[in-house]
Amino acid sequence: MWAVENTRGPREDNRRTKGRAAAHLSGAAKAVAIALALSVGVSGAPQQVQAQSYSFSSVAIEGNTRIEAGTILSYAGIARGQPVSAAELNDAYQRLVASGLFEEVEIIPQGSRLVIKVVEYPTVNRISFEGNSRIKDEDLLPLIKSESRRVFNPRLAEQDAQLISEAYGVQGRIAARVTPKVIRRSDNRIDLVFEIFEGGVAEIERIGFVGNNAYSDRRLRRVLDTKQAGLLRAIIRRDTFVEDRIEFDKQLLRDFYASRGYVDFRITGVNSELSQERDGFFVTFNVEEGQQFRVGEVSVDSDLPEVNVDLFRSAVKLKSGKVYSPALVESEIARLERLAIREGLNFVRVEPRINRNERDLTLDVELLLTRGERIFVERIDIEGNTTTLDRVVRRQFSTVEGDPFNPRAIRESAERIRALGYFADAQVNAREGSTPQQVVVEVDVEEQPTGSLSFGGSYSTTNGFGAAIGFSERNFLGRGQQLGLSINTSSSARAYSFSFAEPAFLARDVTFGVGLSYNETDNLAADYDTTSGLFSPSFEFPVSENGRLQLRYGLSYSDISLNTGTAVGGIVTAEAAEGERFDSYLGYTYSFDTRRAGLNPNSGVLLEFGQDFAGLGGDTTFIKSTVRAVAQTRVLSEEVTLRASVEAGALNYSQGEGRVTDRFLMGPNVMRGFEYGGIGPREINKATGVDDPLGGNYFAVARFEAEFPLGLPEEYGISGGLFYDVGSVWGLSSATKSNATGSVVSDGFDARHVVGFSIFWDSAIGPLRLNFSEPLKKRSFDKALNFDLTISTQF
Known part of the structure; x- marks a missing residue:
């Protein structure tokens, strides 16, 4: 054993401080350099030091107050009685310094005695x-x-x-x-x-592209998540330079070009130049677009004798001539694999084989049905969901424990989990289970807030001061249910609403919803006040890949009361005299939306048709039908968006008559250029000042518009549009018109025409739309509206 002399105690004020760390930590590096030069405490020429050796029978540890002497000796690694060279003493010094425990170390040989002096880090x-x-x-x-x-x-x-x-x-x-x-x-x-x-934020002053021919810089900048600094740079944070976001933008560009047939697209580099003031970046993406490819021949083959190839060929919807997109091929693969499962063919995989035809720029797609590995799902583990119940996440999987493992189905389930919007992050991975033939699917999620509480106020010359309170929750009690409650009150109007939706009723892909609403108006400036209420439960479920069907029941209540001292026509007076009315009806709405598949990034079609059948109790019997068709596409290198829509409705009574609260009254949200109730049947009596909009039993409107850039920097979020609307409201029953005390005008179909210009602004408070319109054809009694400001919505 070593004979160790340990001198412990407080350090003297006059001790040597050679190499001690100063207030700035950079002094530690200087200490190391000094100590290296003096590490062995031996004077003389370098060649003499190298030749000298030592042998120690005892060691003294000085300066340690917290660290044991044995710990210091173990770091030094010097054996008793063994010859030790100067180089080995230096190695011992280096080990002590590298321990990170001391800010100063000295090793001093004194004959057969070794002295190690240390200054411990505080x-x-x-x-x-x-x-x-x-x-x-x-x-x-x-x-x-x-x-x-x-x-x-x-x-x-x-x-x-x-x-x-x-x-x-x-x-x-x-x-x-x-x-x-x-x-x-x-x-x-x-x-x-x-x-x-902290310094200032380094914003992106300019984003440019080099090598792009098919799409302009403006169009490509809309693809990126990063934006240029604009007017709202103090609010928008996507104009801040973040290196990781640039990497994400590169992937967005690849996906954008790949979905449009540019299979050879690649990014050769991204240059990020910092301004001289170090407060802004100029980012340039260098790209090679390549050629655009279309789908060539599409074929289905199989190397499995039990597969009916003709059945699978008939299920393929991909046609030659379409612009090639990996999403189209993925959709066909998923469709064929689902068909294989329905046919009882387990472990069948579809392998795509793509063959290039450089001459005509097409890609032949061969879908080969082959046998996959016999791997089963052992279990699905879900972690991180502190609020959301396991079953909410689990029902996003089409696969359950014991099913054959299908990687594509697992990826689709992961996308559905992320699309819920309940989680800030959701990772889905598969690892080997208890045997090589089994896998464990691990789901790791991070919860995020899913509810909101809003308060607001308003003032208008018509309704006075108002207050609004709203509460919404998209993941109520962690069950994936949606809950909404709102209260809007003013001196002349009150509106209350409640909604609830269960998206997986009875553990099926069926949405059960229920809505309650109650509205009152008490406006002394209007001809009449209304009271209405609605209770409507519904079920909605898919009927095809892009189609859904909603079935509903509705019980509505309405009442009309006249205001004293106002001029009211005979029709509204007679309808108010009927008093309270209850309507009970069953209805359905079928919708076909190609955007659900998301296979065409440039186009979309929405078709809706619904009917309500009243007469199941209640005071009236009627059929109310509505239809809506919307189409959208992008042209001119996707710089211009074209939209067209047609909307119509019909209300037919077989018992009772419709009232002004039941008939169709179009406003600027349906046909621009006119006030709410500004066109359609009216009762007019100039002698008494009566001018009552009555609404109609029928309406039809067609809207056409183009949205395009205005040449402003796209970071401002401002674009322009031109629109043309044509439509009409018409139709009153003979019984309704018989109550008139004035003239009933515009009862027949009489199309109005409107043109206008729109400004779209993606503002900090939401997407706004400013419409400036001018009716081309209208009647003298119509109520035109040359300007309106609305929330811009996509179909």
């Missing part, structure tokens, strides 16, 4: 941050590795400073500087302070 008393406002202390602490009540390590502190700088870099503050400093305290303790200069 312990960290507390850690603090100074100069930070954009990132709070509680968010910075989890980033660093240094800890209070632990030995101070200067290298670790420098790494912490780098981690903090990277956190600011994610926010676009690349000029941020972080300097770790120490403040010495008594009892060999220090306070570790990170002094932070």
